Amino acid sequence: MPFGSIWGDSMDRSEIKVCVLRIEGTNNEDEMYYAFKRLGASPELVHLKDLKDIFDYNCLMIPGGFSAGDYVRAGAIFASRIRAKIANDLHRFIDEGWPVGGICNGFQVLVELGVLPGFKRMDYPDACLFLNNSARFECRPTLLKHENKGKCVFTRNIPKGEIMLVPSAHGEGKLLLPREKEQEYFDRLFENDQVVFRYVDKEGEYAGYPWNPNGSAHNIAGICNEAGNVFGMMPHPERAYFDKNKNGISGMNVFESVLKYIEEK
Amino acid sequence: MKVEIKVGLKEGITDPEGLNIKKSLKLLGFDDVQNVEVKRSYVIEISGKDEKKIREDIDMMCKKLLINPVIHDYEVEMIK
DSSP, X not given: OOSOOSSSSOOOGGGOEEEEEEOTTBOOHHHHHHHHHXXXXXXXXXXXXXOOOGGGOSEEEEOOBOGGGGOSSTTHHXXXXXXXXXXXXXXXXXXXXXXXXXXXXXXXXXXXXXOSSOSSOOSSOSXXXXXXXXXXXXXXXXXXXXXXXXXXXXXXXXXXXXXXXXXXXXXXXXXXOOGGGHHHHHHHHHHTTOEEEEEEOTTSOOOOTTTSSSOOGGGEEEEEOSSSOEEEESSOGGGGSSOOOTTSOOTHHHHHHHHHHHHHO | OEEEEEEEEOTTOOOHHHHHHHHXXXXXXXXXXXXXXXXXXXXXXXXXXXXXXXXXXXXXXXXIIIOOTTTEEEEEEEEO
């Protein structure tokens, strides 16, 4: 494993504590909670105000929704409140290899925090999940192709090339990178194996709207950091927990992958 | 002191909201509309009189919350 074990032996599934972090306006925490619960882990719904020590947990998850009403920008207020409360601890948690995941609004929060794409440590965003090209909320099932070669700890359980039907529901999901470094950053994302999911059509080809609901360049739907332990995606695997594709892969595999990683860490 | 911060998109960033508003204005018969830029304005009341310090604080507020430097520019106006 990339980050040596601190327990020596592998961890028992029921001992794995997952912090599903919420504030006012998060609204997918229950689905996320049950995704981990059904797999035998010990998730907890924790309001940011009640969070004592992030190191009480083995995994931090930021759910979807409209945190703080999406005021200022989607995810910006939740990110600033996390930064104010646990910024240093969060960086240490990530550096020690503990997994951090964000779905939909949670992905926006991780981007606003500056931990995704995470090319360097910074306290402001180095990317943006911007208004969809359609300028409206896009809510429907989307087809995702798993592109990761094994770096992302949230999708190691999913074979590369697998196509999954996962619902999207967002108004701001277009990944933008700094214009002056756009090409360099996209090259790095692909070279570093940081691209995790891309939108495809029913033939499995990278296609435009409506298959790509937001206009993201390269059809990117989800990315991870360079170490693979911070992951964000716009569509909702927790809402597709039971919807298996013909190979038996569903949203469940995202949660199973990260639990397996923690067990072996 | 009151300070107004106007946050807009950097040049070259396509603004789907502005394009939609432009389209609607044209549909309403305003054929002369050439372009619509959407900006968000924050009016912040702040104690203290040291304008230099206030300006520095405003820049930090922008950096830490009010803008995303990947897409946004901002202008600051001091309103007495």
